[in-house]
Amino acid sequence: MVSPDEASRRARTRFSRTAPTWAATVFLHCALREQTDNSQAPGEVCEGLPFTVPLHPPTERQAIEDSAAAHAWVEVWRACRFADLVEWGIRRWPSVGTQTVPERLIMRTPQEVARVAGASSEWEAMRSRSCDIALRWRSSWHVRHPDADAASLADAVRSTAQQAAKVSPQDWSILLAVIDWLSAHPHETPYARQLPIRGIDTKWIERHRALLKPLCRAINGAEPVFAQPPRCVRTHVLDRGIAPEGIVDLALPICELDRIVRRARLAIVCENLVSTLTLPDIPGAIAVHGGGYAVGDLRCVPSLADLPLLYWGDLDTNGFAILNDMRSVFPHTVSVLMDRETLERHLDLCVEEPQPNAGRLSRLTEEETAALEALRRGDPAHGIASLRLEQERIEWDWACGRILQAASSAESGS
Incomplete structure (x- = not known):
């Protein structure tokens, strides 16, 4: 019998492994929605969904041998925070009668996997930031760099999604502003301190370089280059x-x-x-x-x-x-x-x-x-x-x- 805690651990493993790909799917859906069927929600086309965890309910013999444990297990599932995602089944056992038991946990969207995994806020950050990038892409970045490929940017979103989710809202706004400026000035090499962005400094660039590099490379075709003090x-x-x-x-x-x-x-x-x-x-x-x-x-x-x-x-x-x-x-x-x-x-x-x-x-x-x-x-x-x-x-x-x-x-x- 699989407990809610064990199901949550399995969902966490799936989330950690696949959430970056879901974030890239969200990006593509938002970036290209004018060319796609808007009736199709991102969750329906996300890799690895629906994600099902078989719960292995007790057999008739197990229910007879330890009816208290079997009953407690069912009640735990009935009261758990994601009980609405449980698919229940009927068991007609001659010895103990008809019983309703949880058979499987089915998660159909990234949001549901995240909820079971205890990662709802993490997924919301990934999702919203993927949408932020998509909106910037549609409104300005793609206009300035028409040769840039949305699929390449989706790969960059995938590789940075987990790190992007950990960035504070203020730093995320700064990062988007930095990419905006670099996108508009692809041939300039300023000192980081010279960027006309509130809150920017050289140490900020160093702390967030791992995020900037793949995103800028996908948009501008080159990694960001800033002037360095001469040796x-x-x-x-x-x-x-x-x-x-x-x-x-x-x-x-x-x-x-x-x-x-x-x-x-x-x-x-x-x-x-x-x-x-x-x-x-x-x-x-x-x-x-x-x-x-x-x-x-x-x-x-x-x-x-x-x-x-x-x-x-x-x-x-x-x-x-x-x-x-x-x-x-x-x-x-x-x-x-x-x-x-x-x-x-x-x-x-x-x-x-x-x-x-x-x-x-x-x-x-x-x-x-x-x-x-x-x-x-x-x-x-x-x-x-x-x-x-x-x-x-x-x-x-x-x-x-x-x-x-x-x-x-x-x-x-x-």
Whole structure:
């Protein structure tokens, strides 16, 4: 015998699995109702409906063996909050007479499934928001983007329905306004803060990006793009004579870094910020704090191609991968303190690299490749699979001497 609670759990499972598809059906019905038969309610064409839960009423033997339990079960169903959805049947049993028992629970519409599942408010939010999108689609979005396909937007509604139902009414209004604006200005890339919408800010966009992306993609054919603050690069001028107004410590948008680099005769890209700020004075030199795997951003600094360029990264597989990427932009890059000598001198200071890079690195020199292979061999005696020597672990006086030597060699071309 199936209890109302068990039937409710089954309805909840069906609702969670299928409600997004029902929401998409509601959207299509509202969006295309001028071309469809309005006499056909959405519930009649929704997938998986009617949904029937057999209740397995007691048999005659069960009724005889425990008549109190059988009677209580029937009364529970008669009093439950969705008793109106129960289909009853007649049992004519010689031993206990004619009995009326609940045979099955039949849910014919999404609303009825939601009611049994205890999800009426959730379904109402899904339904109303699907209709909101459909009305916007009909009134403006489709007019601005006639090539957009209602079926594609229905897919977006399906993928976002559950998340949309959880959004507050205020945030839902903001979201529709954002899509309205993006739909009307498909070629603009503003900062989120610039949108003329009350309550909008950058954090709001980040919180609701998962909702915006599929809906905008279905309407505009592209995901929403907002301007981002340029990445600022920490720069340390190692020769005060070429520093602007004598200022040696700068943080510049990467697009403006070239103006400083043009003053230099030598550039050093260094992955560790403290190392960048404490490098020794070098005539005509400038140090740039690297951005890890964002090293490709340095394409915006074309002057780096015109002067000797040193790279000092962590002595690990990812450091060499970044060096490899660096050379895809600036093939003349020379590494410093990324060799076997440095590794072997500080082997006792190595730790395990948490996420080694196993890729093929084709732009390394023979000496760099030898160091990389030593790192990848690890230290089996101490249970280390892949070695890592961080910049700050290297003896500072020794490191400065190597850097000065590398800078001199780079400038002289030797």
